[in-house]
Amino acid sequence: MPLVFENVTFSYRRSGRLFDRLTLSFHDPVTVVLGPNGAGKSTLLGIAATAIRPDSGRVSLDGLVPARKRELAAYRRRVSWIPQQVTAVPGLRVREQVAYCGWLKGLSRSEAWDRSIRALERVELGDLAGRASGKLSGGQQRRMAIAQALVHEASWVLMDEPTAGLDPGQRQVFRRLIAELRETAQIIVSTHQTDDLDTVFDHVVLLAHGRVHHDGGLQSFLGMAPEGTPETKRAELAYARYVGNEA
Amino acid sequence: MIWVAPVLLGLIAIYAGDTQPEDGGYWTAATAVGTLFLSFTAPACAACAAWEGFRSRRLLHAVGNPVRSSTRVMVGGCWPVGVLAVTATGLVLWLYVPEPGTPGGPDVAILGTELLILCAHIAAGYAVGRAFPVVIAVPLATMGSFLVTTAGLGLEPAWIRHIGATNLYNCCTVEEIAAPEVLFAACVFAVGVIVSAVLIVSARVLVARVAAVLPGLAGTAIAVWLVLPLDWEPTAPRDLSAAECTDGTPRVCTWPEQESSADTIQASVTDVLARFESAGIRYADSMDPITFAHSSPGRIEIVATMVGALLPTEPADCPLGYPEWYFDVHERMSSWLYLTAGLDAGTAEGVAAPENVEAVRAMRSEWSPAEQLSWYEAGVDALRECPQGEPPAALRSVTASGGPS
Known part of the structure; x- marks a missing residue:
């Protein structure tokens, strides 16, 4: 079930054009969008989530184009988006916030409440509900933000810098979660960190200044590292090579 | 919001003890007095809605791409505040509920208008909460709502009071209802505000947000146009078909709320009529039916109403105004009729100036009944027209200069 960008053009009013007729397809279970700050990773995920409207071009999910109200709702039901900035809502308990997000994603109140605890358990926050x-x-x-994205069991989960600020133990939880989640959903993660690349992802899209520099399998990306690079450094050096070229 | 509810309901309960409706035996008055509490309820609801608006904004940010529409999210965030508004309105109504057996029930039109106004405050508060940081939004919504519901009471012109229905609290006597124009205008104003709030919340770009203010402005303009011809009173006469009227002259009508006092009213009316008749005073055949303003009118109100029906009302359009003696004569004649109707001087002084009562009391003791009747009829004739210059000779002896000569 591919998520497809077709000729997407997008400009920011102040900083000018970011994407110019961008065409891209996501189809692997777990894709990482790599790139330095300002590369357009968050905007790419925002457009994929329909939270940001492109100037032209279209995004589709398995042929579903979110052009009208009904299609937009159907599209959004299938796509979860975890924005970069995590938001705690005053006066709400963890489970209430997760359930409320489920309701915002179209679940009934009771359904959202029932599913919220399961989502929290998946991210190992059940005891803090x-x-x-x-x-x-x-x-x-x-x-908790990841639980909010999981509560309505979307078929695509878009995560914007989900490991920023996580300690090593929590990153371990995150890796386990991705491994479990890939069984039921397709995942796109944006990050500028290469630490967990080879253990988590199948597909790499490397973005810089709004342009795609690499779009392929993990091994082809790692293959860009200089010969003789130790296994643990391959991702970092492959990334550095791309970014260095761009710079 | 959990701590706002007991504070609000407590304030209402306390303040209700200090405020009485225009007529506690009339459902319309008992319902209308509740609009006074909009000064508490509306700001409290607006503040809570602003808080919910702020929380909704954060939740929408957390989700990023919600499936629910902005309007649906607004309703979802505001319904607990709506429950608070309904509870507060219900408490006010319960505190003023008339005695069992009072005919009719709560005035649905007033109650509906009140709730619609509260909805407007909630919607506006929510929109403010969505637009501004919480530290600005909650005080702004509270103060704005308070000013709209309270400051209007002290401002001129009258339409400022009418479009918010804040002037309804002293509506109505049993012979009145809330003016339909006032209720309709308040509803139009409220709907305009609600539509604007919904559009502001739904708008994605600044231009659309600015344009969303237009329905609110249009609603305000229509509401002002509706109430502009009205004076300060937010009331209209009640349809006489609801009353039960006697045959004969004068026709005396009692409202359903006066049913329990009907015997007392009838006895007083019969007594007053007999006294007037013995003094030679007759009601005109063309006179409008006589009705009483309160659900349990006392002897004084009955006499005053019947006296008021006898005396000519001021001619509507006297181009040169009225000479000073016009009002002196009017007051003396009222006092004379009070005493003729059987009120003792002490009681009459409660509704007329003591010097007038004293003057006509002296006249009654010194003049023959025929002289008094002649003076009364001369007075009626004089007051019916637009008099100018000196008073007619027959009236000079009992004008402001003192008692009968």
Whole structure:
């Protein structure tokens, strides 16, 4: 079930054109969008989530184009988006916030409430379900944000810098979550970190200044590292090579 | 919001003890007095809605691409505030509920208008909460709502009071209803605000947000146009078909709320009529039916109403105004009729100036009944026209200069 960008053009009013007739297709279970700050990763995911409207071109999900109200709702039901900035809502407990997000994604109140605990357990926050969401640590809040995206069981989950601010233990939870989630959903993760690349992702899209520099399997990306590079450094050096070329 | 509810409901309960409706035995008045509490309820609801608007904004940001429409999210965020508004309105109504057996029920038109106004405050508060940071939104919504519901009471012109229905609290006597123009205008104003709030919340770009203010402005303009011809009173006469009227002259009508006092009213009316008749005073055949303003009118109100029906009302259009003696004569004649109707001087002084009562009391003791009747009839004739210059000779002896000569 591919998520396809066709001739997408997008400009920011102040900084000018970012994407110029961008065409891209996501079809692997877990894709990472790599790139330095300002590359357009968040905008790409925002457009994929229909939170940002392109100037021209279109995005489709398995042929479903979110052009009209009904199609837009159907599209959004199938696509979860975790924005970069995590938001705790005052006065809500963790489970309430997750359930509310499920309701916003189209679930009934009771359904959202029932599913919220399962989503929290998947990110190992089940025991904190009754805590005020604002009282969670930064890493816990990021996991809560992931639970918000999982609660309505979308077929695509878009994660914008999901590991930013996570300690090594929490990143381990994240890796386990991705491994489990890939069984039921397709995932796109944006990041500028290459640490977990070879253990988590199948497909790499490398973006810089709004242009795609690499769009292929993980191994072909890693193959761009200089010969003789140790296994643990291949992702980092392949990335550095692309970014270095762009610079 | 959980702590706002007991504070609001407590304030209402406390303040209700200090405020009485225009007529506690009339459902319309008992319902209308509730609009006074909009000063509490509307700002509290607006503040809570602003808080919910702020939380909705954060939740929408957390989700990023919600399936629910902005309007649906607005309704979802505001319904607990709506429950608070309905609870507060219900409490006010319960605190003023008339005695069992009072005919009719709550005035649905007033109640509906009140709730629609509260909806407008909630919608506006929510929109403010969506647009501004919470530290600005909550105080802004609270103060704005308070000013609209309270400051209007002290401002001129009258339409400022009418479009918010804030002037309804002292509506109505049993012979009145809330003016339909006022209720309709308040509803139009409220709907305009609600539509604007919904459009502001749904708009994606700044231009659309600015344009979304237009329905609110249009609603305000229509509401002002509707109430502009009205004076300060937000009331209209009640349809006489609801009353039960006697045959004969004068026709005396009692409202359903006066049913329990009907015997007392009838006895007083019969007594007053007999006294007037013995003094030679007759009601004109063409006179409008006599009705009483309160659900349980006392002897004084009955006499005053019947006296008021006898005396000519001021000619509507006297180009040169009225000479000073016009009002002196009017007051003396009222006082004379009070005493003729059987009120003792002490009671009459409660509704007329003591010097007038004293003057006509002296006249009654010194003049023959025929002289008094002649003076009364001369007075009626004089007051019916637009008099100018000196008073007719027959009236000079009992003008402001003192008692009968």
